[in-house]
Amino acid sequence: MNIAMLGSGFIARFYADTLHAQRRVDRIINVYSRNADNAKRYAEDYGLESYSTSMEEIIMDESVDVVIISLPNHLHEEAVMSCVKAGKAVLCTKPLGRTAKEAKRMLEAVEKAGLFAGYLEDLCYTPKFLKSVESVNNGSLGKILWTKSREAHPGPHSDWFWDKDQSGGGAIIDLGCHCVEIGRNFIGKNVRPVEVMCWADTQVHPIEAEDHAIGLVKYENGAIGQFEVSWTFRGGMDLRDEVMGTEGTIWLNSFLRTGFDLFTTGKGANYIAEKAESDSGWLFPVGDEAHELGYPHMFTDMFDAIDKGRAPRETFYDGYIVNAILDAAFLSAKSKNWKRIIIEDWRGSEGRTGEKEYNSYDADHFLIKKEILPNGDEKLILKHKDSGKMIQKTLKK
Amino acid sequence: MNIAMLGSGFIARFYADTLHAQRRVDRIINVYSRNADNAKRYAEDYGLESYSTSMEEIIMDESVDVVIISLPNHLHEEAVMSCVKAGKAVLCTKPLGRTAKEAKRMLEAVEKAGLFAGYLEDLCYTPKFLKSVESVNNGSLGKILWTKSREAHPGPHSDWFWDKDQSGGGAIIDLGCHCVEIGRNFIGKNVRPVEVMCWADTQVHPIEAEDHAIGLVKYENGAIGQFEVSWTFRGGMDLRDEVMGTEGTIWLNSFLRTGFDLFTTGKGANYIAEKAESDSGWLFPVGDEAHELGYPHMFTDMFDAIDKGRAPRETFYDGYIVNAILDAAFLSAKSKNWKRIIIEDWRGSEGRTGEKEYNSYDADHFLIKKEILPNGDEKLILKHKDSGKMIQKTLKK
């Protein structure tokens, strides 16, 4: 497929490095940037046919099949609307909008126009993540109780990220969008997120936006999706997820501990990895950065989906839900209490507050816990169903 | 020193195994249990001179120098008061009380009587923790911004833990007391904890108390001490701490990943570790469980402190502060907003809300971030001090 690229910055380069590698079939053919020099350099670096400082010109190019939006957050809506006007399939980088309102307008526009619209949420496509979701869907972890997704590093690459008006916020909007959607995937996209509690602070940097935040997203079935985001972390880029289920646990480490340890006195120093903070001592590179961050699998899903006329794993609707959750997070951080998540257009299931099921030990007792003692005996903690009294019982080996 | 042991359960055995090992000089000489059989068996197992079902008899024994309280939570106050009456030094297992009120009565009683009173907070004595605190105190991490302490396992050993009236709560009181005090040690015991936000739920077990909780403790200087506690974790005992400072990071793993990996098909199966859930496949034992949990260093500090007439690292006052924080956590879990921590007797510093200091790049700009690019260039993000405008600047290598 022929791709138009909007934007020529850090992420546009990561996308191009991914798309033009490994003998993939889809090609970027032109690029838009507000800055002509940047557009030109990008076009040269990736061997594109043309570049322009007119977004419309790039999108309208007849040979373009798909448009990728790699622009700062405050330009997403305008770009999406241009794609709608041109009737082109569109893939938009994360976050979809700065607010749910903005995201909803984009969602409605592409749906009304009947266009393919993919949400480029790369961290929901890392190979470890995809296999984890598969295990969760297979039931290997039982019912999911809690997830934690953490992204922390010393701060983003470009000036506009640090300006609240352009970005829509700080670490919450920049990193929280990843973490929230990771949690949704594990807990189930069909389960309604109902409220959020969030702490946010500007602990280190001279900026308006938050540079550190922790949030808890509560789902209708009682599950919690925790996010931890920061621009104050020292030591590189910390990308970790955890999942707790009634039958199991998953721990993912996508960046600083992936089985690649390198010690160097610093001779012959070179670029180690995104946001690495040092080039001597013990370092923890990753093998293939784009792969580890999910880009190849993400674009494969997107273009396969277009080919086959199916929805991709991550859609504009997902982007909208994420924005709705983050809206509530920002409010909660100010009001200091749990905030209801407002989703005007909920398409998942309802009424999943349900009953818990307890294991019975016998007619009169629930089984609370079974444990093997050092001597091999089995120890049981039981609760009487009527009186509620707890007792313990030891069964000799 | 001669020690009287109150209680003969799981923790009393861990304590005895520690005290009577490694050619240590202090000895348990007698034991009290409500159950005569348990007392007798304990006395035999550890070669004690006597045992009794009368707490008073045990404490009053003239040769006793120090009393260790290893009783269920609801019996701590009574036991402490008996020690006060007998004028004996006392060491009490965690948590000190079920509430701050209870803890404060114990604190005041021992202080009024001028008795030595140590708080047996073992996880603040693990060797990794002690060395970490030393690094933090040396300034290796700069100003501490955030700590996370996590304890999660499939649930406690004895029936009384599961009964809210006897224990004072669920995972929060059982495990949160550890995590809160770990955070205090890293952030600084002198810094006032001001408010708490806590989520708690009973996700799995047929009990009244919470079996899973997450809390954020905010300190006066803006630092956050996060705790994550659960009785629903699958996979063993998860004991991890993290610390983020302006100059560094600490990650501690005290149980499931300590450099000891064992795979077995299950032949010759035996006891692997506390709360291990399996005896085949990949297992993660620890070398010396008591050591890894901090018991030897804890008792060394306690008895050395008595010998030298100094305070131990962990005192009844610390136990009281922990209870005050947990009180607020329980309230927050119910009210669903941040709750003020009520400390009637605050002995630390005040007024640490202070000013942040920002790095200036030049007279007009703050330096927000410096980053080395793959090509060796240095990229700067700057903020104009007056206009607040963000700019980026690249310095050629």
Added chain:
Amino acid sequence: MNIAMLGSGFIARFYADTLHAQRRVDRIINVYSRNADNAKRYAEDYGLESYSTSMEEIIMDESVDVVIISLPNHLHEEAVMSCVKAGKAVLCTKPLGRTAKEAKRMLEAVEKAGLFAGYLEDLCYTPKFLKSVESVNNGSLGKILWTKSREAHPGPHSDWFWDKDQSGGGAIIDLGCHCVEIGRNFIGKNVRPVEVMCWADTQVHPIEAEDHAIGLVKYENGAIGQFEVSWTFRGGMDLRDEVMGTEGTIWLNSFLRTGFDLFTTGKGANYIAEKAESDSGWLFPVGDEAHELGYPHMFTDMFDAIDKGRAPRETFYDGYIVNAILDAAFLSAKSKNWKRIIIEDWRGSEGRTGEKEYNSYDADHFLIKKEILPNGDEKLILKHKDSGKMIQKTLKK
């Protein structure tokens, strides 16, 4: 490019899964297998145009650009000769031959015919390995002194591997070929491997061939390339490399510890990873198995090389050198002493035994070691250049 596949077994499937994924441009179009059912099933599974039990028919197909050999070891030579006859580019799975003699005949045949001939040594293409070699080439590790490459698992998939006549050996030929070539890449392909010491034994299985072996390959510049191979390992597939240089260290773990930890009680059990031994308890999957094993980067290099008329990273010449080293390893395992490596056609550098360079401390002394003591003092170990006497010297902080 259009690809003919020879073979339809485990490895042929791994290759097809890689080539036909991620929207890659090159396609397998037909397949040969000795067994018609297998050929048919393979063709169906991968949507191929045709299949056959005649190798010649498949290779001779006019639309075929490249032939991939995924056959048992004893069939490589015949297949290569057929490609030569047909004048087709050929990619051969590892090991190239069962012996250097066999490998050399293949090498000479393709070179004489002027054909592209790639050696499918996937483990020299894992992303971690590629980045490690880059770091080594940049000098981050200084001079390489020692490498260790380890591959161990419970044994191969197919019957022919276990039969020495068909495979040419046991774990040495099956796994040692990987490990030896990994070592060569780190130490430098230009440096001549001079002799080998190898222990091999059949410790567990009722077979003729070795199921466990350790070898040391000595290079002309004094570096050692160690290999550890086994079909007796319990716990999954152990794939680890280590490199020691004068300025640094690399540790790679490609399979059992890559930042992906999963605990499950076993509910909803499913396929976890190649050679995993369990489906409950703690498991260690990898994200994307083909990627982790190097297949995508390997085929990208091969086809890019064909496109650009350059040599691939791994050639038939490399396969020949590996066989020469393994020949010596088998001899050494029998003779129980170091065996000279016979390379009739050495194309690298010669005479690299060279002089070592020592650091001088002053005119009279070599510096042996510098160490910072706990109190901050600097301790030096020096050697007098003439007398050879060792002294130590402490410089106050």
Added chain:
Amino acid sequence: MNIAMLGSGFIARFYADTLHAQRRVDRIINVYSRNADNAKRYAEDYGLESYSTSMEEIIMDESVDVVIISLPNHLHEEAVMSCVKAGKAVLCTKPLGRTAKEAKRMLEAVEKAGLFAGYLEDLCYTPKFLKSVESVNNGSLGKILWTKSREAHPGPHSDWFWDKDQSGGGAIIDLGCHCVEIGRNFIGKNVRPVEVMCWADTQVHPIEAEDHAIGLVKYENGAIGQFEVSWTFRGGMDLRDEVMGTEGTIWLNSFLRTGFDLFTTGKGANYIAEKAESDSGWLFPVGDEAHELGYPHMFTDMFDAIDKGRAPRETFYDGYIVNAILDAAFLSAKSKNWKRIIIEDWRGSEGRTGEKEYNSYDADHFLIKKEILPNGDEKLILKHKDSGKMIQKTLKK
């Protein structure tokens, strides 16, 4: 017990730090050093009653119960003989001798005199090691096939180590003694080590002795104990052990990856750990260095053994066997072939070459391997007992 300390260097301080900590009951009372200043400073630092430059004076002191030898290797024999003369129990640091001959004279002297003689092999007392040996003895790993023990760092602390005459060798004698004895413990001390193959080289330092060596020790039952020792490692102190058995695997990491990760920009830098090479970036301290290196458990075993009149875990006989193995390693490194281990006084079992037992699948076939395929089918590799033919068989799920 009252202890006389011979030597006042690095290891004598580690021993004293261990013995005088954690409220242990045994005390060092006096110290000998060849250098009066060192003796005096040591005595002051540890609060000893007296010090002397006369070894005899220190040993003969009437109140001394046990003598600890912490002297350079070439002084062990003289010191042991003085203890024998004085009739004192003696504990000698590793290695026992520089050669088996020297070790045997010490062994015979103490045995003839009927004295307690402990071999201070600390790394056979690390908590992880003790628990591992227990698991092996319980049969959790089945029959042990191979062990690997690795100790590597940038080189020892004191000048005499670097001088072959005083130390008896380089990395082999300094570090190999640990690794060899670790292997013996896992494989079984009762199993006779029969021959050694060793590579050794002086790769980096301007010294006579080897600074890097790899060896394989073959035992009568076919098991291999591998050792890897180096004074050329960069990155700190690498202490790792591995064990492979027919039913399981153990991986131990005792120093650089123990669940303690610290990143610091270098502010407030301080002593991190023995042989750490850096004080900024990612660092890997251990919690309690003495504990992690086995000292507390070692001395507990030694003094308990004296008290109870039993042998300690590590005796002079073990030290002698280790020296015998190292003697053969030195010879092998020169002769470049396997060397017989000469043990004149073998006290273990004999004739353990025995028969292997294979699993039968049915009357006609051995079972070579069983594997679960991705689709759940079971794949078997079988060998016909008479014809030796290999077949594979797939059982549908």
